[in-house]
Amino acid sequence: KTGDVESLIQGILMIKSGFARILAEAGLKEIDCLGKKFNPAQMEALPVDDKEKDDVVIEIARIGYLMNDTLIRPAKVVVGRFPAENG
Structure with missing residues (x-):
């Protein structure tokens, strides 16, 4: 179960990173x-x-x-x- 949760968290972080990269390439910045x-x-x-x-x-x-x-x-x-x- 712990491995499943860690894999889920890792997947979510990868998706977040991908969205952040795409938005940054489009000119969005904090x-x-x-x-x-x-x-x-x-x-x-x-x-x-x-x-x-x-x-x-x-x-x-x-x-x-x-x-x-x-x-x-x-x-x-x-x-x-x-x-x-x-x-």
């Missing part, structure tokens, strides 16, 4: 956003509470995609967002 400055044109922000990470992507909640530089789906990211302190 949006590279982790650790980058927040880009509202390609990303949707979720709240975070670390002031040192202001306007920086610290976690990807959902991968975004571009097809030949056209946005297919924005990345959903956790980003630091804090107003300037008065003082």
Whole structure:
């Protein structure tokens, strides 16, 4: 049974890899956003509470995609967002 499950998982991973290769050849790519400055044109922000990470992507909640530089789906990211302190 363990061998059957492992074979099934291996087969699924091979199919996923094949789809990823075909889509990449067609121009689809993941949006590279982790650790980058927040880009509202390609990303949707979720709240975070670390002031040192202001306007920086610290976690990807959902991968975004571009097809030949056209946005297919924005990345959903956790980003630091804090107003300037008065003082």
